[in-house]
Amino acid sequence: MSRKFAVILIAMVVAVAFVGTLTYAVAGTPPETVLIDKAKNKKPGVEFPHKVHAEKFECKDCHHTAKIPDEAESCFNCHGKLPDIPDPGEMSTKKNPFHILCKTCHSDLKKAGKETGPTKCKECHS
Numbered sequence: 001m002s003r004k005f006a007v008i009l010i011a012m013v014v015a016v017a018f019v020g021t022l023t024y025a026v027a028g029t030p031p032e033t034v035l036i037d038k039a040k041n042k043k044p045g046v047e048f049p050h051k052v053h054a055e056k057f058e059c060k061d062c063h064h065t066a067k068i069p070d071e072a073e074s075c076f077n078c079h080g081k082l083p084d085i086p087d088p089g090e091m092s093t094k095k096n097p098f099h100i101l102c103k104t105c106h107s108d109l110k111k112a113g114k115e116t117g118p119t120k121c122k123e124c125h126s
């Protein structure tokens with residue numbers, strides 16, 4: 001192997017490794033706040049303070065298909081796409097994945113007299 005070729009080869013390996021790390025980091029970095037509005041129709045989208053929640057709870061409490069934090073992905077990759085699972089476009093408390101997850105936790109904490117988040121429509125959809 002010529003020396004020049006070896007140098008190019010090493011440079012390529014380093015470049016690939018670097019890009020790999022970059023994508024990896026971006027995929028797993030939790031956002032500060034997220035505007036959840038991909039199903040927006042009858043109600044305004046919902047401003048979700050992600051960081052506040054990610055500091056208090058485990059990633060998999062919400063990203064229930066992620067075995068490790070870096071696998072956390074958008075709920076909309078499945079919800080609203082796959083049939084027969086809770087749909088973000090539904091109004092019902094029992095059929096909307098966010099109403100099931102978000103409202104249930106907030107209501108349970110409220111009942112327990114603990115610090116909690118909004119449970120009324122307008123407090124989320126504003």
Ligand code: HEC
Nearest residue numbers: 036037038039040041042043089091098102119120121124
């Ligand atoms: C804890 C926060 C929260 C509360 C409280 C809440 N929602 Fe939602 N709701 C959401 C989120 C998040 C979505 C998904 C929004 C999106 O993707 O656009 C959603 C979606 C919806 C949708 C389907 C999307 C659309 O715009 O048509 C309707 C309808 C809806 N909610 C109505 C209500 C009503 C009525 C109440 C009160 C009885 C309520 N929500 C309370 C968070 C909440």
Ligand code: HEC
Nearest residue numbers: 028029030034053054057058059062069072073074075076
């Ligand atoms: C209380 C629930 C909750 C917790 C806890 C939580 N997340 Fe999230 N996360 C969400 C929701 C809801 C979204 C917005 C999803 C969407 O728009 O589809 C989101 C979005 C994300 C996104 C952006 C996804 C995309 O492609 O748009 C990443 C990355 C992420 N979370 C990583 C994490 C990690 C890592 C942790 C743990 C340190 C964590 N989350 C904890 C609920 C949560």
Ligand code: HEC
Nearest residue numbers: 062063064065073074075077078079085086097098100101
């Ligand atoms: C890779 C696909 C996928 C992703 C990503 C995903 N889900 Fe799900 N979710 C499912 C499937 C499939 C089901 C139905 C089977 C089950 O309960 O596991 C489901 C069920 C649910 C349920 C109903 C559980 C019950 O007790 O009835 C809720 C709530 C939910 N998801 C919320 C979320 C939220 C919020 C996010 C994003 C933070 C999310 N999901 C991300 C695939 C996904």
Ligand code: HEC
Nearest residue numbers: 046047048049052053057098101102105106115116117118
């Ligand atoms: C496992 C329990 C749990 C889940 C799930 C959860 N929350 Fe919360 N939420 C909390 C708690 C606890 C607080 C109070 C945190 C604080 O003020 O420090 C809170 C606070 C909030 C606040 C007010 C933040 C502020 O700065 O005043 C909003 C808005 C909110 N949640 C929206 C949501 C939405 C939207 C979802 C679903 C995508 C969600 N939450 C899911 C427990 C939860």
